[in-house]
Amino acid sequence: xxxxHWALLPYxxxxxxxxxxxxxxxIAAAALVARGQLHFLGVLAAGIIGAAIGDQAYFxxxxxxxxxxxxxxxxxxxxxxxxxGRVRRHEAFMVLLIRFAPGFRIALAxxxxxxxxxxxxxxxxxxxxxxxxxxxxxxxxxxxGPTYLAQYGLGGWKGALLVGLGVLGFxxxxxxxxxxxxxxxxxxxxxxxxxxxxxx
Numbered sequence: 001x002x003x004x005h006w007a008l009l010p011y012x013x014x015x016x017x018x019x020x021x022x023x024x025x026x027i028a029a030a031a032l033v034a035r036g037q038l039h040f041l042g043v044l045a046a047g048i049i050g051a052a053i054g055d056q057a058y059f060x061x062x063x064x065x066x067x068x069x070x071x072x073x074x075x076x077x078x079x080x081x082x083x084x085g086r087v088r089r090h091e092a093f094m095v096l097l098i099r100f101a102p103g104f105r106i107a108l109a110x111x112x113x114x115x116x117x118x119x120x121x122x123x124x125x126x127x128x129x130x131x132x133x134x135x136x137x138x139x140x141x142x143x144x145g146p147t148y149l150a151q152y153g154l155g156g157w158k159g160a161l162l163v164g165l166g167v168l169g170f171x172x173x174x175x176x177x178x179x180x181x182x183x184x185x186x187x188x189x190x191x192x193x194x195x196x197x198x199x200x
Contacts, residue, residue, distance in 0.1 A: 010038060011046040018050025018134075019057070022102060026051075026134070027164040030141035034160035040142065047134035052127045055098050058106050059122055062113035087111040095125040099133040140167060 010029075017025030026047050032038040087094045087108070095117060098108045112122055145163030 011042045014043060014046040015050040015053075018047050019054040022051070022054075022105075023137070023168060026137060027141050027167060030138045031160035031164055033138065033142035034146045040138065043142075044134055044138055047138065048127070048130045051099060051130035051133055052123075055105060055109055055126050055130070056123060058109035059113050059117075059126075060119070062110045063119070064113075083107060083111045084114050087117070088115040091115070091117050091121070092125060095122055096129045098126060099129040137167060 010032075014025060014029045017029075026043075029038060029043045029047070033040050033043050091112070094108060095112060098105050098112075101108055141160050141164045145166075146160045
């Protein structure tokens with residue numbers, strides 16, 4: 001019984017890491033899958049559940065509270081207006097994007113709370129996004145990458161590590177690109193005052 005509990009500890013750690021941080025710990029776990037030290041399904045389940053909990057915790061914490069708090073800081077409200085407008089216009093896409101927007105996840109979850117995305121809609125779409133995120137990373141780092149790189153002498157954990165570093169680099173570039181794109185005003189979006197006035 002004690003041995004079984006010890007065996008579950010790495011997966012519990014992956015779950016907690018996915019809640020708090022995101023890619024780095026999960027990619028490390030995927031590399032351990034490639035090395036045969038962790039089970040594919042255990043890592044996948046821990047990644048999906050942890051990622052979904054992490055995103056949805058911010059959404060539910062901010063619901064109902066954020067508008068009153070932001071209203072105290074007009075400068076912050078003006079700065080956030082483009083993001084609020086984009087989320088209002090593209091709710092489903094923005095919820096799905098959260099898992100693939102490193103460095104912007106809390107802001108997107110908060111924006112979804114601000115524009116009153118329906119909780120059930122947010123939870124289902126975010127769970128789907130977490131599933132795709134965890135599956136794609138695990139397949140790339142733990143399976144396809146090392147298998148492909150084996151022909152160059154970089155199979156197993158070495159290939160997993162190399163692919164993992166590549167994926168992390170990709171997410172950093174993505175974060176660098178997404179931030180100005182999210183903050184850039186869209187002429188089609190309503191002004192800050194209109195957003196506040198029309199908020200349900």
